[in-house]
Amino acid sequence: MSRSAKRDILLQTAERLFYEHGFRGVGLKQIINEADVATMTLYNHFSSKDNLIEEVLKQREERYWSYLDSYIEMDSDSPFILAVKAHGLFLKEQSYKGCMFLRAIEDYAGTDNEIENIARGHKLKLLQYFQQLAERKGKSNERDLANQLTLLLEGTTSMTTLIGAEQATEYSISMAKTLLIQHTS
Incomplete structure (x- = not known):
């Protein structure tokens, strides 16, 4: 899977979770798990939860x-x-x-x-x-x-x-x- 494809999956997963559960109700660990990516993949694309939001x-x-x-x-x-x-x-x-x-x-x-x-x-x-x-x-x-x-x-x-x-x-x-x-x- 390409780097940009993983970024897109992270964004889609994060948006869905934030929309369903609120910004404060979702942690990065949940996003990582549901997007099925490594922790480092998230941090390679986004410097923080705020940056992801x-x-x-x-x-x-x-x-x-x-x-x-x-x-x-x-x-x-x-x-x-x-x-x-x-x-x-x-x-x-x-x-x-x-x-x-x-x-x-x-x-x-x-x-x-x-x-x-x-x-x-x-x-x-x-x-x-x-x-x-x-x-x-x-x-x-x-x-x-x-x-x-x-x-x-x-x-x-x-x-x-x-x-x-x-x-x-x-x-x-x-x-x-x-x-x-x-x-x-």
């Missing part, structure tokens, strides 16, 4: 943005609705038990670390994304719309744990349509 979050964020990028057509009349649908698909397939980024913020808040910075950066990037999209589409009060859509997606993520991704996404699409009517220039 950082890489898991970065990889998850890349995957999130690939969902949005593959779904959204900028020239579409409704890229905002497509973004809500893409977010819902990500929830259904990858994030059915809540937001891993929010968990990272909660677990590592105030400790001046890269984990919290990566997680907060993910949320900020989504807000900026909607603001830029609103500007390109000539929407009024683009900052307000961006905040409202980001809040809508955060609520969709939270509700997924209660009512499932499909129903939460249906509600959020309906709400997004209402928001967009209010923000028509």
Whole structure:
């Protein structure tokens, strides 16, 4: 097995375990055992548990943005609705038990670390994304719309744990349509 294949297995295993049991609920020994790699293999790729968490979050964020990028057509009349649908698909397939980024913020808040910075950066990037999209589409009060859509997606993520991704996404699409009517220039 190649070096990069072992790294990928470690990242996949760590992400699954962190998502299922929390960052604090999983030790490196469990990750090593479930990934079926030697201890040195882990340390050849990651300098610490924090470094492994950082890489898991970065990889998850890349995957999130690939969902949005593959779904959204900028020239579409409704890229905002497509973004809500893409977010819902990500929830259904990858994030059915809540937001891993929010968990990272909660677990590592105030400790001046890269984990919290990566997680907060993910949320900020989504807000900026909607603001830029609103500007390109000539929407009024683009900052307000961006905040409202980001809040809508955060609520969709939270509700997924209660009512499932499909129903939460249906509600959020309906709400997004209402928001967009209010923000028509």
